[in-house]
Amino acid sequence: MPPNQNSEGPDKKAGETPKPSPSLKGMLWQAIKSDSSRAWYVIRNTRFKQIMRDSPFEALSAIVAVIGVVAVFAYCVYVYYNYFYSRQFTRYPEPVAQALRKALYFSNYDPDPQRALKYYKQALELCDQEGLDHFSDDVMGIKIQVAAWLEKIESYQNAISVLENLLGDCKRWVEVMEKSAAEGTLPKLVPAPAPKEGEPASPEEPRESYWAKRTRLLAKAVGISVKLANLYSDEHVLERELSHERLVWAVETTLREMERRAKDGLKEGEGAWMSPEEIGGSLEALAQSYQDKSQYHLALPLFFQALRLCQEPCHMAILMNNIATSFAEHPLIAPGDAPVHSMMEESKSWASAAEQRASYLAAAQRWAQNAITHASEPRGDARTPECDQACAVALSNLGSVLAMLGRNADARKKYEQAAALSRKFGMEDYAVEAETRLKSLPPASSKA
Structure with missing residues (x-):
C-alpha cells in the first residue's frame, strides 16, 4: 500500500512536484548498504514511520529478515574464528597456520583438490623452514590429515602412499634409536634455547x-599400520595380503613391546604403552583378517585375547559371536597342534575326527548362547546398538550350529527369532541372511 500523499514535510515548497515515496524494498536495501549511522537515521525518519503505519506486517517481516541476516553473519564470524583460530592452528607458527587454514578451507568449505593439495604441501615445507621436528605430533598430524583428506576424495593409493612413507619414517627412527641405545651412543638432549632479547620468557617445557619419543612413535606406527590394513582391505583397493601383513606387524609389535616392558621394566621417562582398548582393537582386527582367510584356528586365540581386554558389555557379545563362528568353522587339526587346544581339556580324549568335530560344535553352541545372554543384559546407557546386532547375529549363528548338529527343528526356531528380531531393530540385511539360512533347512515335515 503506497504512503499517503498528504504526508509531505512542512518545508515542502509550493508547486514542487512531490518525490515518490520510497518502497519498502528500496528503503531496506539502502539501510543495509549504508553505514550504521545512516541506517539508524533511515529507521527513524518519518517515511519509515509511515510505512510502519500503512504496512506493519511487511515492515516487521523485513526487519526480522534483516536481523536474521545479521545474526547469521555474526554466527559465521563466530564459527570462523573459533575454528580457524583454535588451538589446532595457533600451536603452529603463523605462516604454517595460514597455509593450513587455506588447505582446510579448500578441503571442506570450498572443495578444490588442487588448491588444497598445494597448501598442504606449502604447510609441510614451512614446517621445515620453521625448524619443526619432523616426528612431532604436530607435523605428523598434518601428514595424517592429508591422508584422511585423500581418502575422503577417494584417492586411496595416494592416501596409502602418504601413510606408508610416514610408517617407514617412524620405523627407521625407532630402529636407529634402539641401536644407539644398545651401543651406548645416544647423543645428549640439547636444552631448550633461551628466549631472545626482548622476548618474554615462557615456562620451559621438559624435553x-x-x-x-620411542614409545610415542612406536604407538603411532602401530596405529598407522592398522589404518593401512583398513585401506588395503577397502573394496576400492583389495590388497588382502598387504592388509594382513600390516595387521600382523601391528599385533606382533604391540605384544613384543608388552613383553619387553614386563621383562626389563620401564626405562627412564618411557611412559605408558597402548591402552587395553587399543591393544584389543589390534588383536580383533587381525583375528577378523584370519577369519576372512578362513584360518579360524588362528583367529580363535586372538579373539580370546581381545575378549579379555574388552570392557564394553555389548562389544563383548560381538566378540563371543566371533568365537562361536570360529569354533563352528574350525578345521580338524591333530590334538595339540591348534593354539586353542590348550584351552580345551577334552582335546586330550578325542578318539576320532567325529568326536573332535562334535567338541568344536559344542563349544560354538556355548559361545553363541553366551553372546545372546550378554547382549540381553545391558540396560539404559550401557545398551548400545551393538547389543541388538550381537543378539540377532548370535541367534542366527546358534541356528547354524544346531543345523550342523542335525537339530533342524531347533535351528528353524532360532532362524525365525533372528529374522524377527533383526526386523524389529531395522536390520534388514541380517533378517535376509537369517531367512536365507532358514530356507536352506530341509522342509519342516522332514525328520529332524
Missing part, C-alpha cells in the same frame, strides 16, 4: 626423552 622429551629418547625413550618417551
Whole structure:
C-alpha cells in the first residue's frame, strides 16, 4: 500500500512536484548498504514511520529478515574464528597456520583438490623452514590429515602412499634409536634455547626423552599400520595380503613391546604403552583378517585375547559371536597342534575326527548362547546398538550350529527369532541372511 500523499514535510515548497515515496524494498536495501549511522537515521525518519503505519506486517517481516541476516553473519564470524583460530592452528607458527587454514578451507568449505593439495604441501615445507621436528605430533598430524583428506576424495593409493612413507619414517627412527641405545651412543638432549632479547620468557617445557619419543612413535606406527590394513582391505583397493601383513606387524609389535616392558621394566621417562582398548582393537582386527582367510584356528586365540581386554558389555557379545563362528568353522587339526587346544581339556580324549568335530560344535553352541545372554543384559546407557546386532547375529549363528548338529527343528526356531528380531531393530540385511539360512533347512515335515 503506497504512503499517503498528504504526508509531505512542512518545508515542502509550493508547486514542487512531490518525490515518490520510497518502497519498502528500496528503503531496506539502502539501510543495509549504508553505514550504521545512516541506517539508524533511515529507521527513524518519518517515511519509515509511515510505512510502519500503512504496512506493519511487511515492515516487521523485513526487519526480522534483516536481523536474521545479521545474526547469521555474526554466527559465521563466530564459527570462523573459533575454528580457524583454535588451538589446532595457533600451536603452529603463523605462516604454517595460514597455509593450513587455506588447505582446510579448500578441503571442506570450498572443495578444490588442487588448491588444497598445494597448501598442504606449502604447510609441510614451512614446517621445515620453521625448524619443526619432523616426528612431532604436530607435523605428523598434518601428514595424517592429508591422508584422511585423500581418502575422503577417494584417492586411496595416494592416501596409502602418504601413510606408508610416514610408517617407514617412524620405523627407521625407532630402529636407529634402539641401536644407539644398545651401543651406548645416544647423543645428549640439547636444552631448550633461551628466549631472545626482548622476548618474554615462557615456562620451559621438559624435553622429551629418547625413550618417551620411542614409545610415542612406536604407538603411532602401530596405529598407522592398522589404518593401512583398513585401506588395503577397502573394496576400492583389495590388497588382502598387504592388509594382513600390516595387521600382523601391528599385533606382533604391540605384544613384543608388552613383553619387553614386563621383562626389563620401564626405562627412564618411557611412559605408558597402548591402552587395553587399543591393544584389543589390534588383536580383533587381525583375528577378523584370519577369519576372512578362513584360518579360524588362528583367529580363535586372538579373539580370546581381545575378549579379555574388552570392557564394553555389548562389544563383548560381538566378540563371543566371533568365537562361536570360529569354533563352528574350525578345521580338524591333530590334538595339540591348534593354539586353542590348550584351552580345551577334552582335546586330550578325542578318539576320532567325529568326536573332535562334535567338541568344536559344542563349544560354538556355548559361545553363541553366551553372546545372546550378554547382549540381553545391558540396560539404559550401557545398551548400545551393538547389543541388538550381537543378539540377532548370535541367534542366527546358534541356528547354524544346531543345523550342523542335525537339530533342524531347533535351528528353524532360532532362524525365525533372528529374522524377527533383526526386523524389529531395522536390520534388514541380517533378517535376509537369517531367512536365507532358514530356507536352506530341509522342509519342516522332514525328520529332524
